[in-house]
Amino acid sequence: MSLPSHHPGDTLLIDYAGGALCEGASLVVATHMAFCPCCRRMVGEMEAVGGALLDDLEPDSVSPDCLDALLARIDRDESLRPPPCRPALQPPAPQRPAHTPTTAARPIIPEPLRGYLGGGLEGKRWRFLQPGMAVIDLRTGSSAVTRLVRMKGGVAAPQHTHGDIELTVVLEGGFSDELGSFQPGDIAIGDPSIEHRPVADPEGCLCLSATIGGLRLTGPIGRILNRFMDF
Numbered sequence: 650m651s652l653p654s655h656h657p658g659d660t661l662l663i664d665y666a667g668g669a670l671c672e673g674a675s676l677v678v679a680t681h682m683a684f685c686p687c688c689r690r691m692v693g694e695m696e697a698v699g700g701a702l703l704d705d706l707e708p709d710s711v712s713p714d715c716l717d718a719l720l721a722r723i724d725r726d727e728s729l730r731p732p733p734c735r736p737a738l739q740p741p742a743p744q745r746p747a748h749t750p751t752t753a754a755r756p757i758i759p760e761p762l763r764g765y766l767g768g769g770l771e772g773k774r775w776r777f778l779q780p781g782m783a784v785i786d787l788r789t790g791s792s793a794v795t796r797l798v799r800m801k802g803g804v805a806a807p808q809h810t811h812g813d814i815e816l817t818v819v820l821e822g823g824f825s826d827e828l829g830s831f832q833p834g835d836i837a838i839g840d841p842s843i844e845h846r847p848v849a850d851p852e853g854c855l856c857l858s859a860t861i862g863g864l865r866l867t868g869p870i871g872r873i874l875n876r877f878m879d880f
């Protein structure tokens with residue numbers, strides 16, 4: 650399996666390492682990290698640097714500016730700075746003969762997501778959302794709506810924008826939207842400035858998403874559906 654090419658970025662990883670993300674957003678970032686050794690290493694280094702710097706501080710010197718001071722020190726000191734996230738160079742994947750069975754029917758559910766699901770997907774009830782699209786809602790506190798989303802090949806989610814942040818990580822298959830093409834492990838970040846319409850790849854798509862601040866359907870039909878449907 651190739652490594653992800655869409656990453657959370659420094660700000661989200663720093664918030665994750667510092668425990669500043671809500672539970673649903675943390676679960677999406679942690680699921681991305683299960684696919685991404687680069688982001689795992691960066692978070693490990695951030696946690697080590699943060700712990701070492703906090704150990705150096707006197708208790709009464711910790712102020713609201715502490716994070717700014719930490720980031721400034723990381724900027725100044727090259728040895729403290731994690732390397733930028735780049736896809737590792739890999740040899741081209743061998744061509745698979747058309748008749749060879751694949752493992753595409755077996756979704757990849759890494760920890761800690763597996764713990765939230767109580768295991769794999771076997772026997773889980775999916776809730777219908779629209780033709781070709783179903784969800785399993787996860788309990789992650791009230792700050793985010795966190796769910797597994799399954800889309801059949803070629804199905805399009807309604808065009809929408811975001812009340813705040815939407816984080817989506819692909820578990821299996823893939824989708825494309827105005828921002829690019831997303832494959833297993835890739836994380837897509839939506840915000841109020843982004844309006845998009847994700848379309849599942851021909852083999853379908855299984856994703857984990859956390860939505861903070863809700864979604865707002867756009868386009869003439871979406872504006873009507875907003876009143877009736879729970880996206």
Ligand SMILES: [Zn+2]
Pocket residue numbers: 653655656657681682685687688689734
């Ligand atoms: Zn990454």
